[in-house]
Amino acid sequence: MDDLYREIIIDHYKNPQHKGKLDESDFSFEDENPLCGDRLQIELRVDENQNVLDAKFDGHGCAISISAADLLLDSIIGKSIEDLKKLQKKDILDLLGIELSPVRLKCALLSLKVLKAAVYELQEANDDLT
Amino acid sequence: MNISKIKEDFPILERKIHNGMRLVYLDSAATSQKPRSIVQAMDNFYNQNNANVHRGIHLLAEEATQKYELARSKIANFVGVRDSSQIIFTRNTTESINIIARTWGRKFLDEGDVILTTEMEHHSNIVPWFSLAEERNLSIKFIQITNEGKLDLKHYQSLLKLNPKVVAFTHMSNVLGTINPAKQIIESAHKIGAITIVDGAQSAPHFLVRIDDLDADFYAFSAHKMCGPTGIGVLFGKKDLLEKMPPFLGGGDMIRKVTFNGFSTNSIPYKFEAGTPAIAQAIGFGAAVDYLSSIGMENIFAHEQALVSYAMELLSDIPGLKIIGPSAEYRGGIISFVIDQIHPHDVAQILDEFGIAVRAGHHCAMPLHEKLHLAASTRASLYLYNSRDDIDELKKGLLRVCKVFE
Numbered sequence A: 001m002d003d004l005y006r007e008i009i010i011d012h013y014k015n016p017q018h019k020g021k022l023d024e025s026d027f028s029f030e031d032e033n034p035l036c037g038d039r040l041q042i043e044l045r046v047d048e049n050q051n052v053l054d055a056k057f058d059g060h061g062c063a064i065s066i067s068a069a070d071l072l073l074d075s076i077i078g079k080s081i082e083d084l085k086k087l088q089k090k091d092i093l094d095l096l097g098i099e100l101s102p103v104r105l106k107c108a109l110l111s112l113k114v115l116k117a118a119v120y121e122l123q124e125a126n127d128d129l130t
Numbered sequence B: 001m002n003i004s005k006i007k008e009d010f011p012i013l014e015r016k017i018h019n020g021m022r023l024v025y026l027d028s029a030a031t032s033q034k035p036r037s038i039v040q041a042m043d044n045f046y047n048q049n050n051a052n053v054h055r056g057i058h059l060l061a062e063e064a065t066q067k068y069e070l071a072r073s074k075i076a077n078f079v080g081v082r083d084s085s086q087i088i089f090t091r092n093t094t095e096s097i098n099i100i101a102r103t104w105g106r107k108f109l110d111e112g113d114v115i116l117t118t119e120m121e122h123h124s125n126i127v128p129w130f131s132l133a134e135e136r137n138l139s140i141k142f143i144q145i146t147n148e149g150k151l152d153l154k155h156y157q158s159l160l161k162l163n164p165k166v167v168a169f170t171h172m173s174n175v176l177g178t179i180n181p182a183k184q185i186i187e188s189a190h191k192i193g194a195i196t197i198v199d200g201a202q203s204a205p206h207f208l209v210r211i212d213d214l215d216a217d218f219y220a221f222s223a224h225k226m227c228g229p230t231g232i233g234v235l236f237g238k239k240d241l242l243e244k245m246p247p248f249l250g251g252g253d254m255i256r257k258v259t260f261n262g263f264s265t266n267s268i269p270y271k272f273e274a275g276t277p278a279i280a281q282a283i284g285f286g287a288a289v290d291y292l293s294s295i296g297m298e299n300i301f302a303h304e305q306a307l308v309s310y311a312m313e314l315l316s317d318i319p320g321l322k323i324i325g326p327s328a329e330y331r332g333g334i335i336s337f338v339i340d341q342i343h344p345h346d347v348a349q350i351l352d353e354f355g356i357a358v359r360a361g362h363h364c365a366m367p368l369h370e371k372l373h374l375a376a377s378t379r380a381s382l383y384l385y386n387s388r389d390d391i392d393e394l395k396k397g398l399l400r401v402c403k404v405f406e
Helices: A007-014 A062-076 A081-085 A089-096 A102-119 B001-010 B038-048 B059-078 B093-108 B127-136 B153-160 B182-191 B239-244 B279-295 B297-315 B344-353 B366-371 B390-403
Strands: A027-033 A038-046 A052-060 B085-091 B116-118 B141-143 B164-172 B195-199 B218-222 B234-237 B255-259 B262-265 B323-324 B334-339 B359-362 B378-380
Touching: A007 A062, A027 A102, A038 A062, A038 A081, A038 A102, A052 A062, A052 A081, A062 A089, A081 A102, A081 B334, A089 A102, A102 B344, B038 B059, B038 B093, B038 B279, B059 B085, B059 B279, B085 B093, B093 B127, B093 B195, B093 B218, B093 B234, B093 B239, B116 B153, B116 B334, B127 B141, B141 B153, B153 B182, B182 B195, B234 B239, B279 B297, B297 B323, B297 B334, B334 B390, B344 B359, B344 B378, B344 B390
Parallel strands: B116 B141, B116 B164, B164 B195, B195 B218
Antiparallel strands: A027 A038, A038 A052, B085 B234, B218 B234, B255 B262, B323 B334, B334 B378, B359 B378
């Protein structure tokens, strides 16, 4: 438990830096994990070179999904949209620094799934991309 | 009731998990644990009597048939059904309700007919009706729940004015724990000529159910929630209804005669038991009702009611914790709750670290959670083998959960 609910995760859950909405966004996507009842929206603003200027998420979820979203968005500022397309499951797990059971993996990966759907400008989120 | 003696009947409860923690199992509404005697009954069958049932002209086949049919009569007796030909073996409650929708429903329901169900149903008593409604253009209405989580019987009476053909409801909610007044609901439905379908998945395991006395038209329940094995459940139907219904699956055992021109169906219950049934599981189910009867359903219910009152009182002083559903006197051994600012998945995960098994999510009742404006909840569910110690552990665990998120 000390591992899974490390201070950093509780911290990002209770005081997320990237929670909220952008006034204007270039990429946006919203999805839910109906099994948990979690809902997540991600908005991105990019500069003329397609590099991320700002990123916000909104919605509700468990400590794992919210802290993963916050850590993920923190890590992508300044990166290009093409970089975001290369993000993988491992990147999220590295950010969280924990190991997860298959059920909780879904919580951790919701933000990546939503982010990928946003940058690929998909109509529906696709599990394969994560 | 001697709980420590009962605990000894369940080998799994001796298991130590996560580096030596005692297992505190509070997830019996999902599936119950199994006493040694039911595993032995199934073992004995496989080791001594294994053969296919019906029609076999050899000793083992006769023994297998006799044991399988004995299980059927034991179960009929357990739920207060005098004629055991009305007890059909299915896979589980879900399959039982689907059979009603797909056979009785398809034959007897037509465009515009109304089905009543309730806001507190499990998906298994909603989705089969949505499927049928789409196919036949039926309309589904939901009997509302009151603020305290009981069925709104006034709203039920007003919906009966729509002349529904079916009233399908749960005897006990798997989330709120609410026990519904089945006899009264059935009586009102019969006054306007509706048939009644009762989801007994949570009731049959926990209190004495007398189906004949209730006068239910259909009643469904599963073995695995009542100390029995997975893979077997029951559909009770009144004889005249079952006889008028077309068969569900076609194949062996369900026929009387097959020619190159067609077939005629076997008598009930066999008409609805196509193919080789779950024989060992039926025998295990029979052993499970023997076990429950030896302790006494009245005793089990009284024990759970005492425990649920104790738990509700104990949990009520945890800061930010809110219990969903009615006061203890109206519920069985289920307590679902939410804690401010802490997601149920996190609650369940942290409790697991202390050896406490609860369930988190929507418990297959998404519409109910929508009604309650909740994304999910945490559920602790009790059975005969739970003791006050288990509730004390739950409280300790929940206080630790709160501390993690402090």
